[in-house]
Amino acid sequence: MQIIQKEIHLNPFPRGFHLITSQIISEIPEMRNIQQGLLHVFIQHTSASLSINENADPSVRRDFERSFNDIVRENQPYYEHDYEGSDDMPAHIKASMLGASLSIPVRGGKLNMGTWQGIYLCEHRNRGGSRHLVLTLMGI
Amino acid sequence: MQIIQKEIHLNPFPRGFHLITSQIISEIPEMRNIQQGLLHVFIQHTSASLSINENADPSVRRDFERSFNDIVRENQPYYEHDYEGSDDMPAHIKASMLGASLSIPVRGGKLNMGTWQGIYLCEHRNRGGSRHLVLTLMGI
C-alpha cells in the first residue's frame, strides 16, 4: 500500500461552481500506477468548498450558484460576522454545507466516478483569489 | 495494510430516504477480517446521495424527505436545468448537500457506528432506477 501527497494551487475563479476534474487528474499522474485506491482532495479554505456533481451541462453549475444564494442568504439581520462584506458569512455556511474534502475511488489508474460526475470547486466569495488543495492518494 | 474494492448495484428505490446498512455489510464479508480500518462507500450518481442518520424510527426518514423538499424547492423560477422534470435540479442540489461518499470506522470486523446510526441511500429522483456504489475497505 502506498501513499502520495502533494499540494496544488488553483488560479482564482469567479464566484460560482466550476469543474476542476481535468486539472486534478493532471496534477497527480502517479494515479496511473494505482490499481485500487482512494484519492482524497482537501481545500485549505473556509469560504470555498469541494463537491461532486453533474459534469456536462453548464446550466447545472449556474443553478447551483442561484440555489445556494437562495438557501443561504446574504445580509441576514442576525449576522455578526459581516465586516468582510455581505458575501463573507454566507460563504462560510455554504463551505460547511458542501464540505472541505472529497474521497473518490481509484480503479485501474483512473478516478472511478460515474459517467456524469465531475469535481466542482465551489467559490463562495466574490473575490476568493487563488485556492490551495492537498491531494492524498492511497492505494496499491 | 490491505485494501479491498468492489462495485455493487442497489435495486431501484422510490424517492425518499432508505436504510441500506445491512445490504452494505452483506456485500463486503471481507470486513470480518479487518480489525482496524475504514470502509468508504461512494455513489456514482449526481441525483442520489449517501448519509448516516437515525436507524430506528421510519418517521425520521419520512421527515428527511419532507424537510429536504422544503429547503430545496422544486420549480424555482431561476432554474435553467429543468428539462428532465421538476425533481431534476433539486435532486442535484440535495445530492451535493448530503454528499456522494461516506467513510466509516471498522473495528473488530464490524462497522464501528453509534447504536442509532444507519447508512441512508437518499434517492432524490422520482424514478432514479438502479444505483451503483463503490465500496473500498482499507485496514489491517
Added chain:
Amino acid sequence: MQIIQKEIHLNPFPRGFHLITSQIISEIPEMRNIQQGLLHVFIQHTSASLSINENADPSVRRDFERSFNDIVRENQPYYEHDYEGSDDMPAHIKASMLGASLSIPVRGGKLNMGTWQGIYLCEHRNRGGSRHLVLTLMGI
C-alpha cells in the same frame, strides 16, 4: 503504511458550534510520527456533527448556530418525529447536512489544514450530553 484507531469522549457542549481542534490533536499524539497521511474523525451520533470552518472569530460560530436554525426550522407542521422535543428532528437534518466525519491531511506530524481552519463539534441538541468520536490515523 500504519493505522492507529482510538475512541475518545467529549464532555457535553451547549447547543451550538464549538472548536475542538486542540483536543483532537492532544488525543492522538501518534500523529507526530506520521510524515504523510490522513486523520479521519467520526462522530457516533445522529444529532451532532463535525465540520471544518473559521477558527479565529467566535462570532462566526454564533452565526453558524443562527443560520442553521433559520435554514432548518423547528416545529414544522410536517414533522412526525417530534416526541423528543422541538430540537430533535432539526438536529437530525443538520447532522446529515454537515456530516458525521472529516478526513484531514497529515503532513510532517501535524494536521495540514489552512491557517484559518479549525475542527467544529456541531451540537444540535439542547442537551446532547457527552459525544463519542472515533479517530483513525493512516499514513507513513
